[in-house]
Amino acid sequence: MWRGGSNTRTCKRRFFSSPTRSRHHRPPYICRLHSRGSQHLKAMAEVDHLAAERATARFDVEEMKVAWAGSRHAVHVADRMARLVASDPVFRKDNRTMLSRKELFKDTLRKAAHAWKRIVELRLTEEEADLLRQYVDQPGYVDLHWGMFVPAIKGQGTEEQQHKWLPLAYKFQIIGCYAQTELGHGSNVQGLETTATFDPKTDEFVIHSPTLTSSKWWPGGLGKASTHAVVYARLITEGKDYGIHGFIVQLRSLEDHSPLPGVTLGDIGGKFGSGAYNSMDNGVLRFDHVRIPRDQMLMRLSQVTREGKYVHSNVPKQLLYGTMVYVRQSIVADASKALSRAVCIAVRYSAVRKQFGSQDGGPETQVLNYKTQQSRLFPLLASAYAFRFVGDWLNWLYTDVTQKLEAKDFSTLQEAHACTAGLKAVTTSVTADAIEECRKLCGGHGYLNSSGLPELFAVYVPACTYEGDNVVLLLQVARILMKTVSQLASGKQPVGTMAYMGKVQYLMQCKSAVSSAEDWLNPDAIQEAFEARALRMAVNCAQNISQAASQEEAAGFYERSPDLLEAAVAHIQLIIVTKFIEKVHQEIPGHGVKEQLQALCNVYALYILHKHLGDFLATGCITPRQGALANEQLGKLYAQVRPNAVALVDAFNYTDHYLGSVLGRYDGDVYPALYEEAWKDPLNETVVPEGYHEYLRPLIKQQQLKLSRL
Numbered sequence: 072m073w074r075g076g077s078n079t080r081t082c083k084r085r086f087f088s089s090p091t092r093s094r095h096h097r098p099p100y101i102c103r104l105h106s107r108g109s110q111h112l113k114a115m116a117e118v119d120h121l122a123a124e125r126a127t128a129r130f131d132v133e134e135m136k137v138a139w140a141g142s143r144h145a146v147h148v149a150d151r152m153a154r155l156v157a158s159d160p161v162f163r164k165d166n167r168t169m170l171s172r173k174e175l176f177k178d179t180l181r182k183a184a185h186a187w188k189r190i191v192e193l194r195l196t197e198e199e200a201d202l203l204r205q206y207v208d209q210p211g212y213v214d215l216h217w218g219m220f221v222p223a224i225k226g227q228g229t230e231e232q233q234h235k236w237l238p239l240a241y242k243f244q245i246i247g248c249y250a251q252t253e254l255g256h257g258s259n260v261q262g263l264e265t266t267a268t269f270d271p272k273t274d275e276f277v278i279h280s281p282t283l284t285s286s287k288w289w290p291g292g293l294g295k296a297s298t299h300a301v302v303y304a305r306l307i308t309e310g311k312d313y314g315i316h317g318f319i320v321q322l323r324s325l326e327d328h329s330p331l332p333g334v335t336l337g338d339i340g341g342k343f344g345s346g347a348y349n350s351m352d353n354g355v356l357r358f359d360h361v362r363i364p365r366d367q368m369l370m371r372l373s374q375v376t377r378e379g380k381y382v383h384s385n386v387p388k389q390l391l392y393g394t395m396v397y398v399r400q401s402i403v404a405d406a407s408k409a410l411s412r413a414v415c416i417a418v419r420y421s422a423v424r425k426q427f428g429s430q431d432g433g434p435e436t437q438v439l440n441y442k443t444q445q446s447r448l449f450p451l452l453a454s455a456y457a458f459r460f461v462g463d464w465l466n467w468l469y470t471d472v473t474q475k476l477e478a479k480d481f482s483t484l485q486e487a488h489a490c491t492a493g494l495k496a497v498t499t500s501v502t503a504d505a506i507e508e509c510r511k512l513c514g515g516h517g518y519l520n521s522s523g524l525p526e527l528f529a530v531y532v533p534a535c536t537y538e539g540d541n542v543v544l545l546l547q548v549a550r551i552l553m554k555t556v557s558q559l560a561s562g563k564q565p566v567g568t569m570a571y572m573g574k575v576q577y578l579m580q581c582k583s584a585v586s587s588a589e590d591w592l593n594p595d596a597i598q599e600a601f602e603a604r605a606l607r608m609a610v611n612c613a614q615n616i617s618q619a620a621s622q623e624e625a626a627g628f629y630e631r632s633p634d635l636l637e638a639a640v641a642h643i644q645l646i647i648v649t650k651f652i653e654k655v656h657q658e659i660p661g662h663g664v665k666e667q668l669q670a671l672c673n674v675y676a677l678y679i680l681h682k683h684l685g686d687f688l689a690t691g692c693i694t695p696r697q698g699a700l701a702n703e704q705l706g707k708l709y710a711q712v713r714p715n716a717v718a719l720v721d722a723f724n725y726t727d728h729y730l731g732s733v734l735g736r737y738d739g740d741v742y743p744a745l746y747e748e749a750w751k752d753p754l755n756e757t758v759v760p761e762g763y764h765e766y767l768r769p770l771i772k773q774q775q776l777k778l779s780r781l
């Protein structure tokens with residue numbers, strides 16, 4: 072083993088004591104490896120430091136890959152696309168955090184262009200192309216082009232409008248973004264100020280930014296790349312303000328990319344962290360009476376006639392928010408990806424890392440064997456699987472609602488809104504916190520950029536804000552919960568994910584029958600406790616709001632909003648638990664796969680129960696003794712997960728390129744990688760740093776002079 076410390080220390084001392092080394096030297100450890108020839112390096116690379124961990128797995132990893140990806144086909148396609156990206160030098164990303172903003176942005180343009188070239192050359196399907204872009208793993212204008220601009224036209228454009236604009240977008244003859252948020256308003260969409268005033272004389276809309284706060288602010292891809300935008304503005308015709316509507320507006324010349332007359336635009340500046348979301352050109356945009364033809368108003372939901380008459384189709388006006396619902400749904404699926412990446416890094420590294428516990432010169436303890444490490448890490452592993460399955464279900468729900476909308480059935484619109492908003496809020500908040508927890512689980516090395524975790528955190532954390540601030544979205548769920556509770560008295564039966572509220576008589580007074588730790592393995596016991604908790608919290612809020620008799624209902628809601636948030640979270644956690652339980656009830660092929668998922672499902676549910684024990688106790692759903700039994704069972708489940716942990720993260724099937732982490736390497740050969748990575752830092756290009764002669768030497772000399780005078 073290379074870790075015969077003394078050699079390394081000698082090399083290091085010699086290296087640091089040599090002031091005359093040339094630029095781009097290699098560190099002595101690496102030289103030593105090279106002097107032994109590439110054969111030795113190859114042998115080193117082939118060592119699987121995690122082989123022993125993989126050997127203890129009690130299930131078929133290949134079949135778990137299928138369960139995770141959704142189908143054998145999905146595993147196969149994802150595998151092909153991940154390898155295609157990993158083997159292409161243009162998609163290199165290990166230097167990303169060292170690039171300046173300008174270099175990073177150019178690198179993003181280059182990657183996007185190259186990805187498109189490969190998609191066309193290889194005639195990739197839409198599914199393959201989406202995966203390829205995902206594995207390129209660098210936020211950029213294409214995300215908004217495909218993710219919001221195209222869906223906005225599809226969802227809100229008429230057939231003629233789709234016919235005109237979509238082929239241009241599909242072939243990248245135009246590049247589009249989604250320009251909704253303004254400097255003064257993001258959450259409050261109805262408060263947007265940009266105006267689109269119809270001029271019947273010319274059959275045009277005049278798009279204008281009347282105030283500083285009406286400047287569009289944040290849209291991704293707007294700053295530097297987009298030629299067009301779907302702009303949300305207040306529609307004014309015949310002197311009347313009809314509220315927010317979408318318009319397709321050209322922003323830049325298709326010849327030289329310069330802004331069109333009346334358009335002022337640019338990038339809004341650097342963002343949190345190195346690399347990360349700085350590859351995206353989030354932009355600012357102002358209009359000075361910019362004219363567009365009337366037929367560039369997205370007219371599927373409402374129209375303005377040639378004469379300037381406003382006509383609203385007989386559909387709910389909230390369909391205007393359809394693009395946001397679509398993206399919120401995809402963000403839930405993305406949460407499981409980001410979370411599983413972080414967990415994969417932390418689990419593999421925790422199996423490699425050893426601290427303390429050596430007896431008689433024997434090996435030290437793998438940190439993964441510490442119960443505290445397990446109790447912090449395994450719930451996150453379980454959450455990654457939970458979010459994956461609830462994401463699949465949400466995708467089904469979204470497709471189902473879309474089909475119903477096509478048939479003018481709007482009955483499930485509220486359910487789609489509540490589920491997408493609530494699940495987006497809970498999964499992104501948990502994932503952002505979990506990435507940070509994984510960083511801590513990796514100790515000091517987790518703080519290095521080369522661990523991949525700082526960048527993953529920085530790129531992920533805005534997910535708690537974009538597509539709806541999580542608190543604002545949870546309050547939407549709470550409002551729907553309150554509406555549902557208020558309708559119970561009239562005998563209206565709740566449907567979909569609210570259906571459990573129909574069992575109000577039972578759930579308000581039921582007592583958990585759990586009397587041993589093993590009883591908590593019964594899914595019915597879990598389901599009942601979660602349903603009772605969620606319902607009782609919602610009913611308590613409703614009672615508190617109505618008891619504030621002197622107040623208007625809205626004022627009561629406002630007063631009680633912190634409690635309402637918690638009630639909304641309880642409802643969403645119930646959905647996640649329910650969908651996980653439903654998943655493990657299905658037939659799942661593969662030796663031991665179902666058993667592992669069952670264990671993870673129980674970990675997820677009992678961890679939430681333990682974490683929110685106060686809710687369960689305060690609402691009287693369980694007793695303190697039952698709470699303690701749940702915790703006892705949780706400990707047993709962690710022991711069950713332990714031998715399978717590495718294989719459970721292998722099942723995510725991530726390439727080392729996609730993970731982008733020296734700590735999460737598949738082969739677990741962490742230390743040489745960490746060591747080599749350090750030398751790549753630009754600061755190590757010279758042994759004596761720039762600035763030495765200007766600042767360090769004079770300081771040291773001055774101090775020496777002072778001392779010599781004493």
Ligand SMILES: CCCCCCCCCC/C=C\CCCCC/C=C/C(=O)SCCNC(=O)CCNC(=O)[C@H](O)C(C)(C)COP(=O)(O)OP(=O)(O)OC[C@H]1O[C@@H](n2cnc3c(N)ncnc32)[C@H](O)[C@@H]1OP(=O)(O)O
Pocket residue numbers: 208209210214218249251252257258259260261291347389390392393395396398401402405409484485488526527530531534536537538539540543547550551
């Ligand atoms: C290392 C590198 C790794 C890289 C990879 C890491 C992974 C990264 C993953 C990336 C994934 C995706 C990338 C995405 C890019 C993000 C780009 C971001 C884009 C944006 O942010 S776009 C802007 C989004 N803006 C918002 O979300 C605004 C939020 N506000 C609102 O939605 C609304 O204003 C509101 C809902 C809060 C309030 O609306 P309002 O009209 O005022 O009405 P209310 O009075 O509250 O409600 C009225 C009724 O309408 C119902 N309602 C509200 N919304 C909807 C809806 N969407 N659908 C259906 N019904 C709705 C509401 O329930 C009320 O009903 P009621 O009258 O009570 O019956």
Ligand SMILES: Cc1cc2nc3c(=O)[nH]c(=O)nc-3n(C[C@H](O)[C@H](O)[C@H](O)COP(=O)(O)OP(=O)(O)OC[C@H]3O[C@@H](n4cnc5c(N)ncnc54)[C@H](O)[C@@H]3O)c2cc1C
Pocket residue numbers: 215249250251252255256257258259288289290291348353533536537538539540541542543546
């Ligand atoms: C990285 C990134 C990319 C983005 N991309 C786009 C894009 O492509 N296109 C686009 O149009 N927009 C985009 N946005 C904007 C984004 O959608 C908004 O920032 C988001 O919707 C939040 O709105 P806000 O900034 O107005 O927050 P605010 O609403 O100002 O939030 C500030 C605080 O007020 C609280 N708050 C607000 N309202 C309430 C309430 N009613 N009750 C209780 N608390 C409340 C919030 O919880 C938060 O704590 C992006 C944002 C980011 C960060």
